[in-house]
Amino acid sequence: MATETTGAVGTCVDSHGSAIGMPQLCFDWFPNQIFWLVVTLVVVFLVLSRVALPRIAAILAERKGTITNDLAAAEDLKAKAVEAEEAYNKALADARAEAQRIASEARAEIQADLDDAIAKADAEIAAKAAESEKAIAEIRAGALESIKLVAKDTATELVTALGGKADADAIAGAVDARMKG
Amino acid sequence: MEGDLAHIGAGLAAIGSGAAAIGVGNVAGNFLAGALRNPSAAASQTATLFIGIAFAEALGIFAFLVSLLLMFAV
Amino acid sequence: MASETTAAHGAEGAEHAAEGGSLVFHPMDQFIVKPLFGGDTIAWYTPTNVTLWMALAILAIIGLLVLSTSKRAIVPTRMQSIAELAYGFIYKMLEDICGKEGVKYFPYVMTLFMFIVTANFLGLLPMSFTTTSHFAVTVVLALAVFLTVTVLGFVKNGAGFLSLFWVSSAPLALRPILAIIELISYFVRPVSHSIRLAGNVMAGHAVIKVFAGFAAVAAISPVSVLAITAMYGLEVLVAFIQAYVFTILTCVYLKDALHPHH
Numbered sequence: 001m002a003t004e005t006t007g008a009v010g011t012c013v014d015s016h017g018s019a020i021g022m023p024q025l026c027f028d029w030f031p032n033q034i035f036w037l038v039v040t041l042v043v044v045f046l047v048l049s050r051v052a053l054p055r056i057a058a059i060l061a062e063r064k065g066t067i068t069n070d071l072a073a074a075e076d077l078k079a080k081a082v083e084a085e086e087a088y089n090k091a092l093a094d095a096r097a098e099a100q101r102i103a104s105e106a107r108a109e110i111q112a113d114l115d116d117a118i119a120k121a122d123a124e125i126a127a128k129a130a131e132s133e134k135a136i137a138e139i140r141a142g143a144l145e146s147i148k149l150v151a152k153d154t155a156t157e158l159v160t161a162l163g164g165k166a167d168a169d170a171i172a173g174a175v176d177a178r179m180k181g
Numbered sequence: 182m183e184g185d186l187a188h189i190g191a192g193l194a195a196i197g198s199g200a201a202a203i204g205v206g207n208v209a210g211n212f213l214a215g216a217l218r219n220p221s222a223a224a225s226q227t228a229t230l231f232i233g234i235a236f237a238e239a240l241g242i243f244a245f246l247v248s249l250l251l252m253f254a255v
Numbered sequence: 256m257a258s259e260t261t262a263a264h265g266a267e268g269a270e271h272a273a274e275g276g277s278l279v280f281h282p283m284d285q286f287i288v289k290p291l292f293g294g295d296t297i298a299w300y301t302p303t304n305v306t307l308w309m310a311l312a313i314l315a316i317i318g319l320l321v322l323s324t325s326k327r328a329i330v331p332t333r334m335q336s337i338a339e340l341a342y343g344f345i346y347k348m349l350e351d352i353c354g355k356e357g358v359k360y361f362p363y364v365m366t367l368f369m370f371i372v373t374a375n376f377l378g379l380l381p382m383s384f385t386t387t388s389h390f391a392v393t394v395v396l397a398l399a400v401f402l403t404v405t406v407l408g409f410v411k412n413g414a415g416f417l418s419l420f421w422v423s424s425a426p427l428a429l430r431p432i433l434a435i436i437e438l439i440s441y442f443v444r445p446v447s448h449s450i451r452l453a454g455n456v457m458a459g460h461a462v463i464k465v466f467a468g469f470a471a472v473a474a475i476s477p478v479s480v481l482a483i484t485a486m487y488g489l490e491v492l493v494a495f496i497q498a499y500v501f502t503i504l505t506c507v508y509l510k511d512a513l514h515p516h517h
Contacts (some may be wrong), residue, residue: 012289023286024457026388031299032288033391040309040398044316044370049362052320056342059327059335066329180234228348230502235500239447242454249461253283 144179151175191251193245201241208233282464286388286457299397304384312373312386322367341369345502352506353513360509363403367396368502375494379487388457390449397449400505408512419515448504455497459490 012026013019023029152175159166214228216223291302320341323334331339345365349357371387378385384391408416420437422430463486469479 004385017284018281019253019283019287022249023283023288024453025250025390026288029288029297029303029305029389030391032297032301032303033305033386033389035299036303036306036309037386037392037395041314041370041396043313045366046315046361047313047321048366048369052316052324052338053342053365055324055327056338059324059329059331060339060342062327063329089385099425146498171423175192204259228351231496231500232503234505235451235504236447238455239451242458245458246450246454248472249457 148175148179151179187251191248194248194251197244197247198241201237204237204240205226205234208237262478282461282468285460285464288384288389305386305389305513307385308377308384311377312370315373315377316369318375330389341448344491348503349506349509352503353510357506357509357515361479364502364505364509365503367400368498371452371501372495372498375498376491378456378460379490379494385456385460388460390453390455393449393453394445395454396501397445400448400508404508404512406507408515411513412515416512416515419511423516444508446502452501455493461488462486463490 012023012028013022019026025095152171155171155175156168159171199231200253212223212226212233261495288297288303288305289305290297291307294301297303319334320338323332323338326332326335328335342365345368346358346361349361349364353360374387376383377383380385408419412418418432420441422433422437463483466479466482466486470476470483472479
């Protein structure tokens with residue numbers, strides 16, 4: 001009575017739908033299982049070899065390529081960065097040298113100007129000093145002359161006041177002698 | 182299950198499953214002992230481990246199969 | 256007490272147990288192949304639950320590997336990264352074991368892995384049908400690998416492929432004996448290869464079903480539910496590991512075909 005639901009009742013299945021012996025050893029079913037297994041394997045093989053495996057291989061290869069490319073790009077960028085740093089260092093060194101050069105030039109110019117000014121000032125000072133010397137000498141000469149005159153006059157007055165007779169020549173001689181002493 | 186000789190035989194055959202368990206345990210235990218001594222070589226030998234376990238296991242399955250045959254097919 | 260529910264084996268088992276008061280419950284019922292649209296006979300072309308769950312596996316694979324990658328994003332979405340992870344996982348496994356010349360068989364290995372892993376995980380859905388728990392399925396998979404590897408070995412190496420059985424590093428006297436052992440083990444490969452997968456998956460599912468039968472008994476049902484949960488966790492692990500093991504053994508066999516010299 002269970003036949004319409006359990007299907008084949010025969011050497012392998014009893015009327016209750018239970019297995020007689022091991023279902024694995026029911027030879028009636030072998031052709032069916034083998035047939036469908038072969039169909040399944042062929043389908044799976046076709047699906048895998050035509051669609052799935054090439055696609056997955058392509059994905060993996062693409063990913064590998066992307067990673068390799070990215071690594072190469074990173075390497076490139078790193079090289080560029082190193083290059084840029086070198087250029088920067090070079091520019092810095094150049095700028096420093098230029099600055100040094102300009103500074104030393106300016107220093108030399110200033111030194112030259114300074115030397116010039118000092119020389120001029122020295123010359124001026126020397127001229128002034130010579131002039132002053134001359135003026136001093138003149139004044140000194142003038143002063144001696146005046147002293148001699150004053151001394152002669154004073155001596156003449158003194159001699160006269162004492163009652164003597166002033167001999168102009170004798171006084172002049174005496175004053176000169178004293179002045180030389 | 183009115184016991185007959187086939188059932189007794191099935192029970193005896195099932196001892197083989199236990200023997201296979203000893204074999205599998207042996208394989209796995211020795212693998213572990215070796216792996217702990219030299220952990221760096223362990224990873225490369227897992228395939229061998231599974232093959233060894235599979236061979237040991239297969240014989241237990243044979244015993245089990247004999248047991249099933251005696252139970253249901255004889 | 257004909258059970259009208261056909262897909263719900265768990266409910267059916269509970270029914271059996273509740274009615275009978277004992278565990279009249281067949282843990283293998285979940286593996287029965289049924290026609291999808293009724294009918295009595297299962298001919299080789301009949302659409303059955305095998306067809307349904309294999310079709311769902313195909314859809315899951317398409318969804319996982321094709322639809323998720325349709326945007327071809329450089330920065331992957333979650334689904335796309337799962338697809339890429341699966342691709343990278345199998346590709347690396349194949350390359351590690353077989354070397355560069357193994358890579359051209361990548362679509363075949365990937366087909367095997369994706370089918371097994373999706374079928375295993377779909378089988379973990381409640382009330383589903385696990386296609387990889389049937390020997391008919393796994394034996395075809397294993398035989399396909401075995402025949403491919405054998406043919407490939409002879410095409411690539413000619414008679415030199417036979418040096419696989421001639422262990423040149425062993426003492427000369429031992430070599431014929433070793434050759435016989437190697438030959439036997441070579442022909443046992445597809446057997447163990449297929450039974451390992453189907454056996455593991457079937458065992459886990461049957462154990463879960465047995466615990467589900469116990470769950471109908473009120474006294475031990477909490478323990479039983481806990482046990483189902485634990486087994487389910489183990490089965491999730493097994494579903495992946497068995498797919499992995501099947502694939503890695505395929506790679507190892509492929510390596511033998513490409514480089515038969517020890």
